[in-house]
Amino acid sequence: MPELVFPLDSAKRFTEQRLMGHNRWHPDIPAAVTVKPGAEFRVHVRDWLDGAIHNDDSAEDVLNAPLDAAHRLSGPFAVEGAQPGDLLIVDILDLGPLPQEDSGPLAGQGWGYTGVFATDNGGGFLTEHFPDAYKAIWDFSGQTTTSRHVPGVKFTGITHPGLMGTAPSAALLRKWNAREEALIATDPQRVPPLALPPEPRDAILGTLSGAEFDRVAAEAARTVPPRENGGNQDIKNLTRGSRVFYPVFVDGAHLSVGDLHFSQGDGEITFCGAIEMGGFIDLRVDLIKNGMELYGVAEHAIFLPGNTGPNYSEYLAFSGTSVTLGGEQRYLDSQLAFERACLHAIDYLTKFGYTPEQAYLLLGAAPIEGRFSGVVDIPNSCATVYIPTAIFDFPIVPTAAGPARIDPGAGAPRAGR
Secondary structure, eight states, rough: OOOOEEOOOOOSOOSSSOOOOOSSSSSSSSSSEEEOOOOOOEEEEEEETOOOOOOSSOOOOHTTGGGGGOEEEEEEEETTTTOOOOOEEEEEEEEEEEESSSSSSSHHHHHEEEEEGGGGGGGTTTTTTTOSEEEEEEEETTTTEEEESSBBBBBOOOOEEEEEOOOOOHHHHHHHHHHHHHHHSSSSTTTTTTTTTOOOTTOOTTTOOOHHHHHHHHHHBOSSSSSTEEEEOOOTTTTOOOEEEEEOOSOOOOOOEEEEEOOOTTTOTTEEEEEOEEEEEEEEEEETTTHHHTTOOSSOOEEEEEOOOOOOOOOOEEEEEOOOTOOOOOSSSHEEEEEEHHHHHHHHHHHHTHHHHHHHHHHHHHHOOEEEESSSTOOOEEEEEEEEEGGGGSOOOOOOOOOOOOOOOOOOOOBOO
């Protein structure tokens, strides 16, 4: 096992640990650990909400989830010799749920969760259709998972970090804040908001304190969106065996990682759409000097996806085009086309007995494939959603006999009832 350089005690909250992580992006957050190029090391990671979501049959915790405190990130990890303009090579050697215990109160201890967030607390991709808070608990058995809240399915997870990236430079941070503030200004009262500005409340900034903490907290960027440094990209194929090339913007690179997922469908469409968990991740780091200029990788990460399973071979695919539910034609709107494909898949799954909310949670958690399939044929974009047929305990392909009806159980818990 690689050396454990960032341990977390499961009996303590994230802010009570011996090594302090962070939940904002800023170049002045001190490194928690320094490693050498070529080093292999293990990192413990807490689930993104630090135990705020519980293994029960209520969604009140999702309704009241403390989003100002997201995400809990392990790090930063300074890499000796890394300088602005370099590319940081990060190999994901292994990762998984918490190794310390089989079951316990924290996500990753034998279980994980998927949530539909209420519109006024983050929302999700389909928040106009699903405005309330729902939750599904998933139980782990080795590499597979099942849920009492979405019965009739069992699948192997593509375990991956939802969030990993390097620290921004001061100039890049100012660029982020300026462009996101300009976006917010176009509709400042929108619910959910168009973007999240810096928020000192609930900021976690490593070992910073006093006036320096206050300054950084007022400037630091939230970790919710992906940006030039990588960040919260939620790429399900960024699994073990992957190699990622991150731009370096500050001395030491200051790599951070968090938001581990046991499984996720493309798009993580419910916002808390993956199966969230805490756990461990083993990494190896190295450098390509002046790599940003050599390869033109200046404002994005590139990666070689891992080749680990699951390897599903049969899918039932649903398509959507850029026409609203009200019949309005939009011009090559691929986002809308993907939304319509998801809604078509949800509507189809209800014919087998699932509630729309159960189907929505399933699309967020299971390893579905989402694709932009046509973006040139005016006026309609086409997007597709591929669902592996093998994850179901019953046949879902259309036949003359009609859909088999399953017992949906008690359904997914909804806040307020």
